[in-house]
Amino acid sequence: MGEVEIPLGQPIVANGASVVRRGVRVLDRIDVTISPRSCTFVLGPNGSGKSTLLRLLHGLIHPDEGDVTWGGETARPPLRHAMVFQRPVLLRRSAVGNVRHALALAGVRGAEAAVRAHHALARVGLAALAHRAARVLSGGEQQRLALARAAALEPDVLFLDEPTASLDPPSTRAVEDIVQAIHAAGTTIVMTTHRLAQAKRLADEVIFLEGGRVTEGTPASQFFTEPSSPEGRAFLEGERL
Protein backbone atom coordinates (compact mmCIF):
# COMPACT_ATOMS: atom_id res chain seq x y z
CA MET A 1 0.00 0.00 0.00
CA GLY A 2 1.02 3.66 -0.07
CA GLU A 3 4.51 4.28 1.14
CA VAL A 4 4.10 7.64 -0.58
CA GLU A 5 3.66 10.49 1.89
CA ILE A 6 2.42 13.46 -0.07
CA PRO A 7 -0.53 12.86 -2.41
CA LEU A 8 -2.67 11.08 0.16
CA GLY A 9 -3.57 14.26 1.97
CA GLN A 10 -6.87 15.02 0.21
CA PRO A 11 -9.94 15.40 2.37
CA ILE A 12 -13.44 14.45 1.24
CA VAL A 13 -15.89 17.20 2.09
CA ALA A 14 -19.69 17.23 1.92
CA ASN A 15 -21.18 20.72 1.99
CA GLY A 16 -24.87 20.83 2.80
CA ALA A 17 -25.37 17.69 0.74
CA SER A 18 -28.87 16.26 0.56
CA VAL A 19 -30.15 13.12 -1.13
CA VAL A 20 -33.87 12.89 -1.85
CA ARG A 21 -35.51 9.63 -2.85
CA ARG A 22 -39.24 9.51 -3.63
CA GLY A 23 -39.85 12.74 -1.77
CA VAL A 24 -37.98 11.55 1.35
CA ARG A 25 -34.80 13.23 2.47
CA VAL A 26 -32.56 10.23 3.00
CA LEU A 27 -29.71 12.60 3.78
CA ASP A 28 -30.49 16.10 5.00
CA ARG A 29 -27.95 18.91 4.53
CA ILE A 30 -24.91 16.89 5.50
CA ASP A 31 -21.69 18.68 6.39
CA VAL A 32 -18.83 16.27 6.98
CA THR A 33 -15.12 16.20 6.37
CA ILE A 34 -13.23 12.94 6.06
CA SER A 35 -9.64 13.69 7.00
CA PRO A 36 -6.93 11.86 5.14
CA ARG A 37 -5.62 8.76 6.90
CA SER A 38 -8.42 8.76 9.41
CA CYS A 39 -10.45 5.71 10.30
CA THR A 40 -13.94 7.14 10.36
CA PHE A 41 -16.95 5.13 11.46
CA VAL A 42 -20.44 6.15 10.42
CA LEU A 43 -22.82 5.06 13.18
CA GLY A 44 -26.55 5.37 13.63
CA PRO A 45 -29.76 3.38 13.83
CA ASN A 46 -31.22 1.42 10.90
CA GLY A 47 -32.48 3.66 8.14
CA SER A 48 -30.52 6.67 9.32
CA GLY A 49 -28.78 6.98 5.93
CA LYS A 50 -25.39 5.38 6.69
CA SER A 51 -25.14 3.40 3.48
CA THR A 52 -26.39 6.34 1.44
CA LEU A 53 -23.73 8.57 3.00
CA LEU A 54 -21.02 6.08 2.05
CA ARG A 55 -22.29 5.90 -1.54
CA LEU A 56 -22.41 9.69 -1.67
CA LEU A 57 -18.85 10.07 -0.42
CA HIS A 58 -17.69 7.30 -2.78
CA GLY A 59 -19.33 9.10 -5.71
CA LEU A 60 -21.83 6.36 -6.61
CA ILE A 61 -24.72 8.78 -6.13
CA HIS A 62 -24.91 12.51 -6.60
CA PRO A 63 -26.31 14.96 -4.08
CA ASP A 64 -29.65 16.57 -4.98
CA GLU A 65 -28.55 19.65 -3.07
CA GLY A 66 -25.17 20.87 -1.92
CA ASP A 67 -22.01 19.19 -3.13
CA VAL A 68 -19.27 16.72 -2.36
CA THR A 69 -15.65 17.49 -3.15
CA TRP A 70 -12.62 15.24 -3.29
CA GLY A 71 -9.51 17.26 -2.57
CA GLY A 72 -11.43 20.33 -3.71
CA GLU A 73 -12.58 18.76 -7.00
CA THR A 74 -16.23 17.99 -7.70
CA ALA A 75 -15.42 15.29 -10.26
CA ARG A 76 -15.11 11.80 -8.86
CA PRO A 77 -11.40 10.98 -8.79
CA PRO A 78 -10.60 7.85 -10.79
CA LEU A 79 -8.88 4.93 -9.06
CA ARG A 80 -8.50 6.70 -5.75
CA HIS A 81 -11.43 5.03 -4.04
CA ALA A 82 -12.61 1.49 -3.52
CA MET A 83 -15.65 0.13 -1.78
CA VAL A 84 -16.56 -3.13 -0.11
CA PHE A 85 -20.29 -3.76 0.00
CA GLN A 86 -22.34 -5.49 2.64
CA ARG A 87 -23.08 -8.35 0.25
CA PRO A 88 -19.99 -8.86 -1.90
CA VAL A 89 -20.80 -9.08 -5.60
CA LEU A 90 -18.31 -11.57 -6.98
CA LEU A 91 -18.01 -12.63 -10.59
CA ARG A 92 -18.28 -16.20 -11.88
CA ARG A 93 -14.54 -16.54 -12.09
CA SER A 94 -11.79 -17.77 -9.83
CA ALA A 95 -10.84 -15.75 -6.75
CA VAL A 96 -7.73 -14.45 -8.47
CA GLY A 97 -9.80 -13.83 -11.61
CA ASN A 98 -12.00 -11.46 -9.62
CA VAL A 99 -9.01 -9.46 -8.42
CA ARG A 100 -7.50 -9.43 -11.90
CA HIS A 101 -10.79 -8.19 -13.35
CA ALA A 102 -10.84 -5.21 -10.97
CA LEU A 103 -7.20 -4.47 -11.77
CA ALA A 104 -7.88 -4.68 -15.51
CA LEU A 105 -10.68 -2.13 -15.13
CA ALA A 106 -8.15 0.10 -13.38
CA GLY A 107 -5.77 -0.37 -16.31
CA VAL A 108 -3.36 -2.68 -14.48
CA ARG A 109 -2.51 -5.72 -16.59
CA GLY A 110 0.17 -8.31 -17.19
CA ALA A 111 2.93 -9.11 -14.75
CA GLU A 112 2.17 -6.22 -12.43
CA ALA A 113 -1.46 -7.30 -12.14
CA ALA A 114 -0.38 -10.86 -11.37
CA VAL A 115 1.93 -9.70 -8.59
CA ARG A 116 -0.60 -7.32 -7.09
CA ALA A 117 -3.39 -9.92 -7.20
CA HIS A 118 -1.18 -12.49 -5.54
CA HIS A 119 -0.16 -10.09 -2.77
CA ALA A 120 -3.73 -8.98 -2.17
CA LEU A 121 -4.93 -12.57 -1.83
CA ALA A 122 -2.01 -13.55 0.38
CA ARG A 123 -2.71 -10.62 2.65
CA VAL A 124 -6.29 -11.79 3.32
CA GLY A 125 -5.19 -15.41 3.69
CA LEU A 126 -6.72 -16.63 0.44
CA ALA A 127 -3.56 -17.46 -1.50
CA ALA A 128 -4.31 -21.18 -1.30
CA LEU A 129 -7.81 -20.63 -2.70
CA ALA A 130 -6.72 -18.33 -5.54
CA HIS A 131 -7.98 -20.67 -8.24
CA ARG A 132 -11.18 -21.70 -6.50
CA ALA A 133 -14.37 -20.29 -8.03
CA ALA A 134 -15.25 -17.13 -6.12
CA ARG A 135 -18.96 -17.86 -5.76
CA VAL A 136 -18.49 -21.21 -4.07
CA LEU A 137 -16.32 -19.74 -1.28
CA SER A 138 -17.83 -19.40 2.19
CA GLY A 139 -19.39 -16.10 3.30
CA GLY A 140 -16.31 -15.08 5.27
CA GLU A 141 -13.97 -16.02 2.43
CA GLN A 142 -16.13 -14.09 -0.05
CA GLN A 143 -15.97 -10.98 2.09
CA ARG A 144 -12.19 -11.33 2.47
CA LEU A 145 -11.94 -11.73 -1.30
CA ALA A 146 -13.98 -8.54 -1.74
CA LEU A 147 -11.50 -6.83 0.59
CA ALA A 148 -8.57 -8.22 -1.37
CA ARG A 149 -10.12 -6.97 -4.61
CA ALA A 150 -10.54 -3.49 -3.14
CA ALA A 151 -7.09 -3.47 -1.54
CA ALA A 152 -5.38 -4.61 -4.76
CA LEU A 153 -6.47 -1.31 -6.30
CA GLU A 154 -4.27 0.41 -3.67
CA PRO A 155 -6.90 3.05 -2.96
CA ASP A 156 -6.31 6.22 -0.99
CA VAL A 157 -9.73 5.78 0.54
CA LEU A 158 -11.49 2.51 1.28
CA PHE A 159 -15.22 2.53 2.00
CA LEU A 160 -16.73 -0.45 3.79
CA ASP A 161 -20.48 -0.81 4.18
CA GLU A 162 -21.15 -3.17 7.09
CA PRO A 163 -18.55 -5.62 5.83
CA THR A 164 -19.01 -7.94 8.79
CA ALA A 165 -22.82 -7.82 9.05
CA SER A 166 -23.38 -11.47 8.16
CA LEU A 167 -20.11 -12.99 9.36
CA ASP A 168 -19.33 -15.18 12.35
CA PRO A 169 -16.92 -13.91 15.05
CA PRO A 170 -13.70 -15.43 13.62
CA SER A 171 -14.44 -14.09 10.13
CA THR A 172 -15.38 -10.74 11.62
CA ARG A 173 -12.07 -10.64 13.46
CA ALA A 174 -10.19 -11.58 10.30
CA VAL A 175 -11.86 -8.76 8.37
CA GLU A 176 -11.14 -6.30 11.18
CA ASP A 177 -7.47 -7.27 11.23
CA ILE A 178 -7.19 -6.77 7.49
CA VAL A 179 -8.92 -3.40 7.64
CA GLN A 180 -6.58 -2.36 10.43
CA ALA A 181 -3.54 -3.41 8.41
CA ILE A 182 -4.77 -1.50 5.37
CA HIS A 183 -5.35 1.56 7.52
CA ALA A 184 -1.93 1.25 9.12
CA ALA A 185 -0.40 1.28 5.64
CA GLY A 186 -1.84 4.75 5.06
CA THR A 187 -5.30 4.24 3.57
CA THR A 188 -8.20 6.35 4.79
CA ILE A 189 -11.01 4.13 6.04
CA VAL A 190 -14.69 5.06 6.06
CA MET A 191 -16.86 2.29 7.45
CA THR A 192 -20.34 1.63 8.77
CA THR A 193 -21.17 -0.99 11.34
CA HIS A 194 -23.88 -2.14 13.73
CA ARG A 195 -21.35 -3.38 16.22
CA LEU A 196 -20.34 -0.68 18.68
CA ALA A 197 -17.53 -2.82 20.02
CA GLN A 198 -16.07 -2.94 16.53
CA ALA A 199 -16.23 0.84 16.22
CA LYS A 200 -14.56 1.16 19.63
CA ARG A 201 -11.74 -1.10 18.51
CA LEU A 202 -11.05 0.52 15.17
CA ALA A 203 -12.44 4.05 14.90
CA ASP A 204 -10.59 7.25 15.47
CA GLU A 205 -13.44 9.44 14.19
CA VAL A 206 -17.17 8.92 14.51
CA ILE A 207 -19.94 10.45 12.45
CA PHE A 208 -23.30 9.88 14.07
CA LEU A 209 -26.39 9.93 11.84
CA GLU A 210 -30.03 9.95 12.76
CA GLY A 211 -32.92 10.52 10.39
CA GLY A 212 -30.55 11.55 7.63
CA ARG A 213 -28.87 14.27 9.69
CA VAL A 214 -25.44 14.34 11.23
CA THR A 215 -25.90 14.95 14.93
CA GLU A 216 -22.22 14.79 15.70
CA GLY A 217 -18.83 14.29 14.16
CA THR A 218 -16.29 13.80 16.89
CA PRO A 219 -13.14 11.89 17.73
CA ALA A 220 -14.04 8.33 18.68
CA SER A 221 -12.57 8.62 22.18
CA GLN A 222 -14.90 11.49 22.91
CA PHE A 223 -17.96 9.92 21.30
CA PHE A 224 -17.74 6.77 23.39
CA THR A 225 -17.17 8.58 26.66
CA GLU A 226 -19.08 11.84 26.31
CA PRO A 227 -21.30 12.00 23.23
CA SER A 228 -22.26 15.62 22.63
CA SER A 229 -25.67 15.02 21.01
CA PRO A 230 -28.71 13.63 22.82
CA GLU A 231 -29.23 11.21 19.88
CA GLY A 232 -25.72 9.85 20.21
CA ARG A 233 -26.17 9.50 23.95
CA ALA A 234 -29.47 7.66 23.52
CA PHE A 235 -27.85 5.32 20.99
CA LEU A 236 -25.04 4.43 23.37
CA GLU A 237 -27.53 4.06 26.23
CA GLY A 238 -29.57 1.64 24.13
CA GLU A 239 -26.48 -0.42 23.55
CA ARG A 240 -25.73 -0.59 27.24
CA LEU A 241 -29.19 -1.87 28.20
Added chain:
Amino acid sequence: MHEIAVPGTIGGVDTIAQSFELALRMLTHFDSRLTQIVGLSLAVSLSSTLCSALIGLPLGAAVAIARFPGRNGVIVALNAAMGLPPVVVGLAVYLLLSRAGPLGEFGLLFTPAAMVIAQTVLIVPIIAALTRQIIEDAWAEYREQLQSLHAGWWQAGLTLLWDTRFSLLTVLLAGFGRAAAEVGAVIIVGGNIDGVTRVMTTAIALETSKGDLPLALGLGIVLITLVMALNVGAYVTRGWARARFG
Protein backbone atom coordinates in the same frame (compact mmCIF):
# COMPACT_ATOMS: atom_id res chain seq x y z
CA MET B 1 -56.36 -42.55 -38.54
CA HIS B 2 -57.03 -46.19 -39.52
CA GLU B 3 -59.24 -45.14 -42.43
CA ILE B 4 -56.62 -43.00 -44.09
CA ALA B 5 -55.27 -44.69 -47.15
CA VAL B 6 -52.02 -43.22 -48.29
CA PRO B 7 -50.53 -44.36 -51.56
CA GLY B 8 -47.49 -46.57 -51.10
CA THR B 9 -47.86 -47.06 -47.35
CA ILE B 10 -49.84 -48.86 -44.71
CA GLY B 11 -51.60 -46.62 -42.21
CA GLY B 12 -51.76 -46.67 -38.41
CA VAL B 13 -49.52 -48.42 -35.95
CA ASP B 14 -47.62 -50.23 -38.67
CA THR B 15 -46.50 -46.92 -40.13
CA ILE B 16 -45.11 -45.79 -36.79
CA ALA B 17 -43.32 -49.07 -36.12
CA GLN B 18 -42.02 -49.06 -39.66
CA SER B 19 -40.73 -45.51 -39.39
CA PHE B 20 -38.88 -46.20 -36.16
CA GLU B 21 -37.27 -49.15 -37.84
CA LEU B 22 -36.40 -47.02 -40.83
CA ALA B 23 -35.03 -44.23 -38.65
CA LEU B 24 -32.87 -46.69 -36.78
CA ARG B 25 -31.66 -48.25 -40.03
CA MET B 26 -30.88 -44.81 -41.52
CA LEU B 27 -28.98 -43.80 -38.40
CA THR B 28 -26.98 -47.01 -38.04
CA HIS B 29 -26.16 -47.35 -41.73
CA PHE B 30 -25.17 -43.71 -42.22
CA ASP B 31 -27.47 -43.49 -45.20
CA SER B 32 -25.68 -41.06 -47.49
CA ARG B 33 -28.79 -39.10 -48.40
CA LEU B 34 -29.73 -38.79 -44.78
CA THR B 35 -26.21 -37.79 -43.77
CA GLN B 36 -26.24 -35.09 -46.40
CA ILE B 37 -29.61 -33.71 -45.30
CA VAL B 38 -28.71 -33.84 -41.61
CA GLY B 39 -25.34 -32.24 -42.33
CA LEU B 40 -26.90 -29.37 -44.24
CA SER B 41 -29.55 -28.89 -41.53
CA LEU B 42 -26.90 -28.65 -38.86
CA ALA B 43 -24.65 -26.41 -40.95
CA VAL B 44 -27.47 -23.98 -41.76
CA SER B 45 -28.97 -23.84 -38.27
CA LEU B 46 -25.62 -23.62 -36.47
CA SER B 47 -24.50 -20.85 -38.84
CA SER B 48 -27.66 -18.88 -38.26
CA THR B 49 -27.37 -19.40 -34.50
CA LEU B 50 -23.79 -18.12 -34.64
CA CYS B 51 -24.76 -15.06 -36.73
CA SER B 52 -27.70 -14.38 -34.42
CA ALA B 53 -25.49 -14.68 -31.36
CA LEU B 54 -23.05 -12.14 -32.81
CA ILE B 55 -25.94 -9.71 -33.31
CA GLY B 56 -28.36 -10.69 -30.56
CA LEU B 57 -26.03 -10.98 -27.54
CA PRO B 58 -24.53 -7.45 -27.81
CA LEU B 59 -27.91 -6.03 -28.81
CA GLY B 60 -29.64 -7.59 -25.81
CA ALA B 61 -26.89 -6.46 -23.45
CA ALA B 62 -26.98 -2.91 -24.83
CA VAL B 63 -30.74 -2.61 -24.41
CA ALA B 64 -30.43 -4.04 -20.88
CA ILE B 65 -27.82 -1.55 -19.71
CA ALA B 66 -28.45 1.61 -21.74
CA ARG B 67 -31.12 4.14 -20.86
CA PHE B 68 -32.47 6.00 -23.88
CA PRO B 69 -35.79 7.43 -25.02
CA GLY B 70 -37.99 4.81 -26.61
CA ARG B 71 -36.26 1.96 -24.75
CA ASN B 72 -39.55 0.44 -23.62
CA GLY B 73 -40.73 0.45 -27.22
CA VAL B 74 -37.60 -1.42 -28.29
CA ILE B 75 -38.14 -4.03 -25.56
CA VAL B 76 -41.77 -4.58 -26.56
CA ALA B 77 -40.77 -4.81 -30.23
CA LEU B 78 -38.05 -7.37 -29.47
CA ASN B 79 -40.40 -9.47 -27.36
CA ALA B 80 -43.10 -9.32 -30.02
CA ALA B 81 -40.62 -10.23 -32.76
CA MET B 82 -39.91 -13.53 -31.00
CA GLY B 83 -43.18 -14.70 -32.49
CA LEU B 84 -42.49 -13.68 -36.10
CA PRO B 85 -44.20 -16.12 -38.47
CA PRO B 86 -41.47 -17.99 -40.39
CA VAL B 87 -43.35 -17.88 -43.68
CA VAL B 88 -43.63 -14.10 -43.49
CA VAL B 89 -39.92 -13.79 -42.74
CA GLY B 90 -39.26 -16.20 -45.60
CA LEU B 91 -41.34 -14.08 -47.95
CA ALA B 92 -39.62 -10.86 -46.89
CA VAL B 93 -36.15 -12.37 -47.35
CA TYR B 94 -37.32 -13.86 -50.68
CA LEU B 95 -38.30 -10.38 -51.89
CA LEU B 96 -34.98 -8.94 -50.73
CA LEU B 97 -32.91 -11.64 -52.45
CA SER B 98 -34.96 -12.19 -55.61
CA ARG B 99 -33.45 -10.97 -58.85
CA ALA B 100 -35.50 -7.78 -58.86
CA GLY B 101 -34.93 -7.21 -55.15
CA PRO B 102 -32.40 -4.84 -53.55
CA LEU B 103 -29.94 -7.70 -52.84
CA GLY B 104 -30.74 -9.60 -56.04
CA GLU B 105 -27.33 -8.99 -57.60
CA PHE B 106 -25.64 -11.36 -55.16
CA GLY B 107 -27.65 -14.31 -56.49
CA LEU B 108 -28.24 -15.79 -53.06
CA LEU B 109 -31.80 -16.98 -53.53
CA PHE B 110 -32.16 -20.79 -53.35
CA THR B 111 -28.76 -21.19 -51.70
CA PRO B 112 -27.94 -22.26 -48.13
CA ALA B 113 -26.77 -18.66 -47.53
CA ALA B 114 -30.33 -17.44 -48.12
CA MET B 115 -31.56 -19.97 -45.57
CA VAL B 116 -29.03 -18.75 -43.03
CA ILE B 117 -30.17 -15.16 -43.59
CA ALA B 118 -33.84 -16.06 -43.13
CA GLN B 119 -33.20 -18.08 -39.97
CA THR B 120 -31.01 -15.31 -38.58
CA VAL B 121 -33.81 -12.78 -39.04
CA LEU B 122 -36.07 -15.25 -37.28
CA ILE B 123 -33.94 -15.93 -34.21
CA VAL B 124 -32.10 -12.65 -33.58
CA PRO B 125 -35.16 -11.35 -31.72
CA ILE B 126 -35.30 -14.50 -29.58
CA ILE B 127 -31.66 -14.27 -28.59
CA ALA B 128 -31.74 -10.49 -28.09
CA ALA B 129 -34.95 -10.48 -26.03
CA LEU B 130 -33.90 -13.33 -23.72
CA THR B 131 -30.38 -11.91 -23.36
CA ARG B 132 -31.87 -8.52 -22.46
CA GLN B 133 -33.85 -10.11 -19.63
CA ILE B 134 -30.90 -12.07 -18.25
CA ILE B 135 -28.44 -9.16 -18.45
CA GLU B 136 -30.92 -6.73 -16.93
CA ASP B 137 -31.41 -8.99 -13.90
CA ALA B 138 -27.65 -9.39 -13.52
CA TRP B 139 -27.12 -5.64 -13.95
CA ALA B 140 -29.45 -4.96 -11.01
CA GLU B 141 -27.17 -7.10 -8.87
CA TYR B 142 -23.77 -5.95 -10.26
CA ARG B 143 -24.38 -2.28 -11.08
CA GLU B 144 -23.00 -0.63 -7.94
CA GLN B 145 -20.00 -2.92 -7.77
CA LEU B 146 -19.10 -2.31 -11.41
CA GLN B 147 -19.62 1.44 -11.09
CA SER B 148 -17.47 1.40 -7.97
CA LEU B 149 -14.75 -0.26 -10.04
CA HIS B 150 -15.14 2.47 -12.70
CA ALA B 151 -16.32 0.08 -15.39
CA GLY B 152 -17.53 1.92 -18.49
CA TRP B 153 -20.65 0.82 -20.40
CA TRP B 154 -18.64 -1.30 -22.75
CA GLN B 155 -16.69 -3.03 -19.98
CA ALA B 156 -19.81 -3.55 -17.89
CA GLY B 157 -21.57 -5.16 -20.85
CA LEU B 158 -18.70 -7.55 -21.55
CA THR B 159 -18.39 -8.43 -17.86
CA LEU B 160 -22.09 -9.21 -17.62
CA LEU B 161 -22.16 -11.26 -20.83
CA TRP B 162 -19.26 -13.36 -19.59
CA ASP B 163 -20.68 -13.75 -16.10
CA THR B 164 -24.07 -14.96 -17.36
CA ARG B 165 -22.49 -17.26 -19.97
CA PHE B 166 -24.17 -20.41 -18.68
CA SER B 167 -27.64 -18.87 -18.76
CA LEU B 168 -26.91 -17.49 -22.22
CA LEU B 169 -26.08 -21.00 -23.40
CA THR B 170 -29.73 -21.88 -22.85
CA VAL B 171 -30.70 -18.79 -24.85
CA LEU B 172 -28.54 -19.92 -27.77
CA LEU B 173 -30.16 -23.36 -27.57
CA ALA B 174 -33.60 -21.80 -27.75
CA GLY B 175 -32.45 -19.97 -30.87
CA PHE B 176 -30.95 -23.09 -32.39
CA GLY B 177 -34.08 -25.09 -31.60
CA ARG B 178 -36.25 -22.58 -33.39
CA ALA B 179 -33.89 -22.48 -36.38
CA ALA B 180 -33.65 -26.26 -36.70
CA ALA B 181 -37.38 -26.80 -36.30
CA GLU B 182 -38.84 -24.19 -38.64
CA VAL B 183 -39.79 -25.05 -42.20
CA GLY B 184 -41.69 -22.05 -43.56
CA ALA B 185 -38.79 -19.68 -44.06
CA VAL B 186 -36.22 -22.13 -45.43
CA ILE B 187 -38.62 -23.73 -47.89
CA ILE B 188 -39.44 -20.32 -49.39
CA VAL B 189 -35.90 -18.94 -49.69
CA GLY B 190 -34.14 -22.30 -50.12
CA GLY B 191 -36.57 -23.99 -52.46
CA ASN B 192 -35.99 -27.52 -51.06
CA ILE B 193 -33.63 -28.43 -53.91
CA ASP B 194 -32.39 -32.00 -53.54
CA GLY B 195 -28.72 -32.06 -52.64
CA VAL B 196 -28.47 -28.27 -52.45
CA THR B 197 -31.00 -26.75 -50.05
CA ARG B 198 -32.93 -29.75 -48.78
CA VAL B 199 -32.86 -29.86 -44.97
CA MET B 200 -34.65 -32.13 -42.52
CA THR B 201 -37.80 -30.06 -42.12
CA THR B 202 -38.28 -29.43 -45.82
CA ALA B 203 -37.57 -33.09 -46.56
CA ILE B 204 -40.20 -34.13 -44.02
CA ALA B 205 -42.73 -31.75 -45.57
CA LEU B 206 -41.95 -33.14 -49.04
CA GLU B 207 -42.04 -36.84 -48.09
CA THR B 208 -45.31 -36.31 -46.24
CA SER B 209 -46.92 -34.70 -49.26
CA LYS B 210 -45.56 -37.49 -51.47
CA GLY B 211 -47.08 -40.00 -49.08
CA ASP B 212 -43.83 -41.62 -47.90
CA LEU B 213 -44.84 -41.43 -44.27
CA PRO B 214 -42.24 -43.85 -42.86
CA LEU B 215 -39.41 -41.83 -44.40
CA ALA B 216 -40.98 -38.57 -43.19
CA LEU B 217 -41.42 -39.90 -39.69
CA GLY B 218 -37.98 -41.46 -39.70
CA LEU B 219 -36.47 -38.09 -40.56
CA GLY B 220 -38.61 -36.54 -37.83
CA ILE B 221 -37.24 -38.98 -35.28
CA VAL B 222 -33.69 -38.20 -36.33
CA LEU B 223 -34.39 -34.46 -36.03
CA ILE B 224 -35.88 -34.79 -32.56
CA THR B 225 -33.02 -37.04 -31.43
CA LEU B 226 -30.47 -34.49 -32.57
CA VAL B 227 -32.18 -31.59 -30.83
CA MET B 228 -32.59 -33.67 -27.67
CA ALA B 229 -28.93 -34.67 -27.67
CA LEU B 230 -27.87 -31.06 -27.97
CA ASN B 231 -30.13 -30.05 -25.10
CA VAL B 232 -28.92 -32.84 -22.88
CA GLY B 233 -25.36 -31.75 -23.57
CA ALA B 234 -26.18 -28.15 -22.68
CA TYR B 235 -28.07 -29.18 -19.56
CA VAL B 236 -25.18 -31.27 -18.31
CA THR B 237 -22.73 -28.45 -19.09
CA ARG B 238 -24.88 -26.01 -17.15
CA GLY B 239 -25.22 -28.29 -14.17
CA TRP B 240 -21.48 -28.81 -14.10
CA ALA B 241 -20.88 -25.07 -14.41
CA ARG B 242 -23.29 -24.26 -11.58
CA ALA B 243 -21.46 -26.62 -9.26
CA ARG B 244 -18.09 -25.36 -10.43
CA PHE B 245 -18.65 -21.59 -10.58
CA GLY B 246 -21.75 -21.02 -8.43
